[in-house]
Amino acid sequence: MSQTPQSRTAGDPETVPGPRTVVVAGAGPTGLLLAGDLAAAGVDVVVVEKRPEGISNLSRAFGVHARTLELLDARDLADDLIATGQTISELRLFGAIPFDIGALPSRFPFLLVTPQYEVEKLLLGRALKNGAVIRYGTEVVGLEQDGEGVTVSVRGTEGDTDRRTTLRAGYLVGADGTRSAVREALGLPFPGKVVIRSVALADVRFAEQPTLVVRVHGTGDAFGFIAPFGDGYWRVGGWTRAQRDEPDDSPVEFEELRAIIEQAFGSDFGMHDPRWISRFHSDERQVPEYRVGRVLLAGDSAHQHSPAGGQGMNTGLQDAANLGWKLAAVLDGWAPDALLDTYHSERHPVGKAVLRSSGLNLRLAMAHNPLEKAVRTVRKLVVSHVRPVMRQAVGEITGVGYAYPAARGAHRLVGKRAPDLELDLGRLYEVLRKGRFVLVLPSDGRPDGLTGLDTADRRGRLIVARRTGNQDRAGTDAVLVRPDGYYAWAGAAEGPAIEAGITPWVG
16 A cells, blocks of 8 residues: 555646535544545545645554454454554553453454554555545635535645635535634534643653553653553653643653653653654543534544543544445435434534543543542442443443444344454455445345345345354344444344335435
C-alpha cells in the first residue's frame, strides 16, 4: 500500500458534480476509514484535508482496542496493523486495578499499541485503492444546504495564492477534528470543559524495562501513563499540579517529564533518547447533534474525550464504520434518508458513555482530597472483586460491550455486537469484507419459504451463510448481521419469519 496520494489544488475544476457524492472533511483515521468504505461501495468520495500532503509522523493516539480491530478485520487490515505494534493483554490502572482483557470473547483479546500514523497509512492505502480522491492543503470555509445536496466552499493554495472554489455533494461529513470547520459552519455548540491542562507527552526508551503492561498511576499531585510500542520505545505522558496551567505551545524540557514520571510511578525507568516531546490539554465535549440535514459529524468533530483508556481514536473509527454503510445505502436509493437519523441515535449515546467512563478514570487518577481517594479505593475493590462490574468496565474500555438501541419486543440480540462466527463461507468478519448484510442460518440447511436468495441475494445487498462451528447466543435462530458487525434482526429460522425480518433492511 505504497501508493502516492491523489492530490488536487482548490483551483482545479470541480471534481464532485453530483448528488451521489460525499465530501469528507479531514484525512485522519475517522475520515480515511469512512472514505474507504464509501469508495468500496461505489460512492464518489472527495476528502479535503487542511494539512499538506502526507501523513504526520507524530504518533498522537497509540492504542487500538479489540472492537476497532474487529472492524479493521472486516476490512482486511487488522493483521497488517498488528504487525506494526505490541499486543498487551492487561491494563493496570491506579497502580492496583488489573483490567485483564486476555479473556475477551474476540479474535483480538488485547490492546494493540501502535502509532496513529500506522493506522492512517493502512486506511489511506485502502481509500486510494478503492478510488477515493484526497485533496491536501484544502480546508472547508463554508457550506450551504438545500433539499438535494450541499454546496461546500473550500480554500486551498496554489503557489503563494489562496484559491477558493465550491464542491457539490449529496452529503458532507465533518471528520476534521476538535476545531472542526464543518461544525463551526453549522453553528453547532460544542459544550464541555477543559479537564486537564499541560500534559507532557513523549516517546522514549527505558533503561529499566517494566513488564509489558499499559499502566496509569497517580499520586494526587501527579499522574502518569506508560505503554510499550514493541520497537524499544515507550509512550509516556504525565501531569503535575505544579505545571497544570502551562499553555500547549510552552516548550517541554525532557527533565520536566522525567520528574513527573518519577513522581507518579516512583521511578523514571531510566528514560532516555526521546524521539519527540510535546504538551497538550484535554477537553470533555460532545456536540448535541451528530446530524444536521445533509451534514454529519464524526470523530473528534463530534466528541472529545480524556486520554484515560485511550478511546478517542477508537470511538471515531467506530463512528465511521456505523455511518459508511448507511450513507451508501441512502445514496444507492434502497434505504430511506431517515436511516441516517439512526447514526445519531446509535453513536451519540456511545460517545456520551465514553465521556463518562474515560472521565471517571482520569479523575480517579488525579484523586487528591480524602473523598476522591476514598472513591478510588472503593472503585478498586468493586472492579477487582465483582465480576459483572469488571466485565462491564472491560467491555467499555475495549468497545466490545457497547450495543445499540433496539425496538421494544425485538430479539435480545438486536443491536448487540456480533461475534466472529464460524460459517460455511469463512469467519463472519471475513464475509463482512464485502460490505453487505449477512444472513446466518442454522447449520442444518435452508428453511423452506425463502424466495430469491440463491439467485439475486437481494440485488447484491445480502450474503447467505450457515453456521459450521461456534454458536452465538441465537442458538438455533437465524440472525441478520449488519455491514458494521451488529445484529439487525434475529428470529425463528423459518421462511416467513426470515422474510419479514430481513425485508426492512435489504428489500
